[in-house]
Amino acid sequence: MTDTLALVPAGIDTYRQPVVYMNEDCHICRSEGFAAQTRVRIDLEDRWIIATLNVVGRGAWLDVDQAALSASAWAALGARAGDKGAFSHPEPPVSASMIRSKAYGDRLDQAGFAAIVSDTLDSRLSDLELAAFVTACAGERLDEPETVALTRAMQGAGQTLDWGGRTILDKHCVGGLPGNRTTPIVVAIIAAAGHLIPKTSSRAITSPAGTADTMEAMAPVALDAAALRRVVEAEGGCIVWGGGLALSPADDHFIRVERPLDFDSTGQLVASVLSKKAAAGATHVLIDMPVGPTAKVRSEKAAEALGVRVSAVSNALGLNLALHISDGIAPVGRGIGPTLEAIDVLAVLRRAPDAPADLRERALDLAGHLLDLAPDGVAGQGRDRARALLDSGAAEARFMAICEAQGGFREPGTAAQRIEIHAPHAGLLTSVDNRRIARIAKLAGAPRQKCAGIRLLVRLGDRVDEGQPLYELHAETAGELAYALAYAESQTGVLTLSEEGP
Structure with a gap:
């Protein structure tokens, strides 16, 4: 028995969170006591990452002598076909105690924030720990000196572009x-x-x-x-x-948990x-x-x-x-x-x-x-x-x-599917709900589908006739169009029309 397993790509996008998949009958899982959500260190030559474990049931798609890596874990480790990785328990993150301290209301200095940022970038902190940090800083729990310290820690963790003293x-x-x-x-x-x-x-x-x-x-x-x-x-x-x-690379990790x-x-x-x-x-x-x-x-x-x-x-x-x-x-x-x-x-x-x-x-x-x-x-x-x-x-x-x-200009394309949403009655357009109109555009496929979204056909203050088109839904597939349309039709107040006629 060894502490190594063959590495294979899982083909699963977990955004920026490194995830490893191992069979529940794997000898390393049994001997190390690994279970679902365990934090696992994976070493490959002179490189290493820390990933969150997801356990695959026996007889499923993963062999007992393999470990599958999510897309972000595969890229971060620089793995290639045929590589074998070594698996172990990681050392506890140094910054975990600082997160607990902040959660109890203590103030952190730049060194404390820098430790949290460093452990975040090394994936030493689980999503639960990152969520605890985000929560501890929510509202007005960061004062001005702490905000300065966190800003400097986040900037210092990445590169800073130097423009030779010119105005930027x-x-x-x-x-x-x-x-x-x-x-x-x-x-x-x-x-x-x-x-x-x-x-x-x-x-x-x-x-x-x-x-x-x-x-x-x-x-x-x-x-x-x-x-x-x-x-x-x-x-x-x-x-x-x-x-x-x-540039401030920890920010995307914080946003992923904060949103x-x-x-x-x-x-x-x-x-x-x-x-x-x-x-x-x-x-x-x-x-x-x-x-x-x-x-x-x-x-x-x-x-x-x-x-x-x-x-x-x-x-x-x-x-x-x-x-x-x-x-x-x-x-x-x-x-x-x-x-x-x-x-x-x-x-x-x-x-x-x-x-x-x-x-x-x-x-x-x-x-x-x-x-x-x-x-x-x-x-x-x-x-x-x-x-x-x-x-x-x-x-x-x-x-x-x-x-x-930057590589060449191209004219924007057009969506394959379109449908108009019409005014249920005449009136004056008095308000638009930014959040819900954005949600409709997302349900239509934006931003993943570049051509999906909404084209507004009226503006605030316009007088609208009953049955007049208010906006146009754009989607790449009929399914996405129907999904967005169902939500749009279930909502009232996305675009608010006064009851008075035009």
Whole structure:
């Protein structure tokens, strides 16, 4: 008997959580006392990972002398066909006691947070332990010094891009507003103005589209740090997926656990945003905070509290920061979903007569504010400069150049399945529920299916006739279309119409 098993790929996507599958009759399971959910160390040559065990019943698909690895575990271990791994109990994570301390109300310093971040990246912490950490930090349980310490610990765990002391502009929206895809437009304007704006963005986790998803409908986004630098040096800006760049890499692990819990934590939100901005080498950052009853930031009071914390942590990190409070009452543009949002972005950049005016105006507000924030900016003149760059076609030309530098531009596609949702009665459109309209788009397949989502056909304040189309569902398959349609038809108040006639 040995402590090794043949490694095989399970072909199962567990996102960022390494998982190992072993037969219940495996001699290692019996001798080591491994059971379901046991944390297991797997060594292969000079590499190792810690994975969570799932036990496969006897006579099932896995032989007793094999261990199957999830996709993330296989990649992290660098396994190949024919490899054998050694299995053992891992040492208890050093940071477990720090998580318990925080759960009991103690304050942590940067060393404590750094230990938690390090154990997270090494997969030493189980999802239960990560959930305990996220819970212990929820609400207002992280004070200002702790938020600074966590931000620095998260940034320090990955690489930080060095731009040689040059001014680097960046922007971030705290989210919660479907269709608010201003980033590609802002990046194009800022780069056309001669500034550097290396924009790293996320893919959607719980929304119908992230900026990276929308950009990927037009150009490649999975660039490494060297390719990112080449694009920025050539064109002044980029819009790439940050997940492959090791910039604040622990953040995705925390988000993976935090999202299903649906906890609001000012400290963790600030640490998430600013650790990535600092890691990207930003010197001047604009934070957009849409405020609305169904947005992520639901009140002016909440926006004020978040702004105070963001400003304090930015000062501690040496970032020049500006805040932009925007209207978060209803979705922006017409499209909700990667391709549909990309179509809106291109319409604005191409100055199409039917381009969504609200998306254009929001992008100009943000680009103007960011130009004002730059060291050579003149207060109050940024928006006019941004408009001139957009209206002249300079922003469009720069966006196309950025796309080509990232691997080539492609026109967004169209969904195979579509159906219109009609008004049940006449009235004035008085509200849109951001959360539920986003859920419908997700049920239609977004963002996994790039062309899936919703195309809005009416705007707030429009008078609508009975039977008039309110929005159009887009899906790639009939099954996904039916799934989204069933939910949409079961809901009231997604789009609220007053009872008065038009």
